[in-house]
Amino acid sequence: MMTLKHHTNALIDSPILSSPFFKSFFLDQASDSKSHFTPAANVFEHEASFEIVMALPGFNKQAIQLDFTNGILTIKGEHQTQSQAQGSKLLRKELHFDAFKRQYRFEHIQSNAITAKFDNGLLSVVLPKQTAVAANKIAVQ
Numbered sequence: 001m002m003t004l005k006h007h008t009n010a011l012i013d014s015p016i017l018s019s020p021f022f023k024s025f026f027l028d029q030a031s032d033s034k035s036h037f038t039p040a041a042n043v044f045e046h047e048a049s050f051e052i053v054m055a056l057p058g059f060n061k062q063a064i065q066l067d068f069t070n071g072i073l074t075i076k077g078e079h080q081t082q083s084q085a086q087g088s089k090l091l092r093k094e095l096h097f098d099a100f101k102r103q104y105r106f107e108h109i110q111s112n113a114i115t116a117k118f119d120n121g122l123l124s125v126v127l128p129k130q131t132a133v134a135a136n137k138i139a140v141q
Contacts, residue, residue, distance in 0.1 A: 037098035050106055050127045057121040064123060068111050073127065076101040 041054040054075065056064065064077040078099035108130040116125045 037100045039100055039102065041102065043104065048129055050109070050129070052104065052123075052125045052127075054102070054123040054125075055121060056118070056123050059118075059121065061118040064118060066114075066116055066125065068109070068114055068127075071105055071107055071109070073104045073106060073114075073125065074101065075103075075123070075125070 039054050039056050041052055044051040044053070052073070052075070056077065058079065059077055063079065064075070067074045076099070106127055110128045110130050113128045114125065116123065118124075
């Protein structure tokens, strides 16, 4: 007696359903085209700083770039595409190796004191707030 799983596998493996035309419209994409990837992040405000914690599983720290220009923090990175072994056929692709870019706007940040740490797939970026500057009174002459 064939189970439902066996029937489903037989249907998916049929020549008609495995054709590129059918896959492109009805099944999960198994192409090398890049899909959109947006890593999850939490943004915290502390008394003296802001902090962004971003989940980047599978990345290494060399693949992550940070830039702070004109009050905008840009975090971007890219996975290296995994090559397919010679003589193998990709049946289903669920692992996506995509590039991402996230931007956050902050005001009154000490840009020369921003720190970033990457550990176990979590990126933590701390942006210290500028200390309050006393108003400079100017005498009118």
